[in-house]
Amino acid sequence: MSTEHKERLRGLVEAEGFEAFGVAPVDVELRRSYYLEWISGGQHGEMAWLERNNDRRLEPEQIIPEARSIICVGLNYYQPDPPRRGRIAKYALGKDYHKAMTQKLKRVCRAMREEFGSAQRPYVDTGPVMEKPIAATAGLGWQGKSTILLNKDNGTWLFLGFIFTTLELPADEPARSHCGKCTRCIDACPTNAIVGPYQLDARRCISYLTIEHKGAIPLEFRRAMGDRIYGCDECLDVCPWNRWAKQTQETKFAARPYPDLTEMLRWTEDDFAETFAGTPIKRAGLSRWRRNVCVALGNIGEADDLPSLREVAASDDALAAEHALWAISEIEARS
Incomplete structure (x- = not known):
């Protein structure tokens, strides 16, 4: 054509x-x-x-x-x-x-x-x-x-x-790389998941760990996760090419309001499903969501967050309970 x-x-x-x-x-x-x-x-x-x-x-x-x-x-x-x-x-x-x-x-x-x-x-x-x-x-x-x-x-x-x-269309020219000697994305990765230029070990990536990984977050990565509860933009945020980024005009992507982390720890399955209906987060499920929130609180939480964490630690959600115990020990150590 x-x-x-x-x-x-x-x-x-x-x-x-x-x-x-x-x-x-x-x-x-x-x-x-x-x-x-x-x-x-x-x-x-x-x-x-x-x-x-x-x-x-x-x-x-x-x-x-x-x-x-x-x-x-x-x-x-x-x-x-x-x-x-x-x-x-x-x-x-x-x-x-x-x-x-x-x-x-x-x-x-x-x-x-x-x-x-x-x-x-x-x-x-x-x-x-x-x-x-x-x-x-x-x-x-x-x-x-x-x-x-x-x-x-x-x-x-x-x-x-x-x-x-099925249309045979004129192809465009492939893009040339403009990264040069920059290594900001590699240097910024909290868990060293970018193991070399153009090489990603997903098993170390916070996006993978908080979204795809079904089990416990390995201890070596928990503090590096900081306050991230779903995904990670660290290597994206630091890229110099983002200096020209403009805010999206797609209203469907606008950030939704959510309650504080401690309140989300008390959610039922219905609360989780209703809140995250129509969003990518729903696929994580409540247990993994609690797991992620517990890790974040372990890193940024304060004494006021301990009652909610203790409730999770005493629950029958084994995955979340283990991470709640870790978070409690981290907050108590800081206090």
Whole structure:
């Protein structure tokens, strides 16, 4: 198809509020050997789904055999952290981005089918898609030393979405790296999870530990977690490319108000489900949420927080109880 058709697609994408747009060929070059070594070394931790469907993950042309192009889009989600105890990663401050972006992409797909008669399928962090390398090939940005995609206009704060389409579109030039000698993301990581430039050991990452990890937080990482209760933005926050970041215009991502940490420790399953309905946090479950809150209180809590922690320590939630006992000992030691 012509450049004119591609510009029409750009207009459809921008009308949905996306800030970045690019096209990659379906036979995109991926870091196959590195990925397989990363998996075989167990650095993906308990994320077993990353071991499956790697024939399609590493060869995107197998996902939809008739597809000819991959449309890549980015949606800015930056906003300042709200002033409250307990930090939540910016991507999870508001509503679930999967649903918000999928709705937008489905509207683009519908318009493409009506205008061009093409077939397409959208992906938002779903399916076996190597998102960051594909987005880099489409010119949306480059993978920084933290492995996060960096965009010149939006820094580290882009949600990525993809449309596999039967349209054969002109591909964009891959983005060049602009990290230079900077190592701020590596130096800032509280748990040294970025084990080398462009190398992440998920088992050490606070995002992994607070979201994906199902068991106890290893003792060696608890103090390093600080007041983080869901995810971690440390390597993103320090990136110099964020000096041009602008606050998101997507109202669905606006930070929700939550009660203080001690009140959340007293929640029932229904309280947790109702409060976090429609957000990424709901998938963590109440027990893991309590676990994370206990660790945060162990690091920033005061004597007034001890009664709530003692209630958790005496509960039948074994996972949370162990972390509550740790938090109590940490607060008492500081007092």
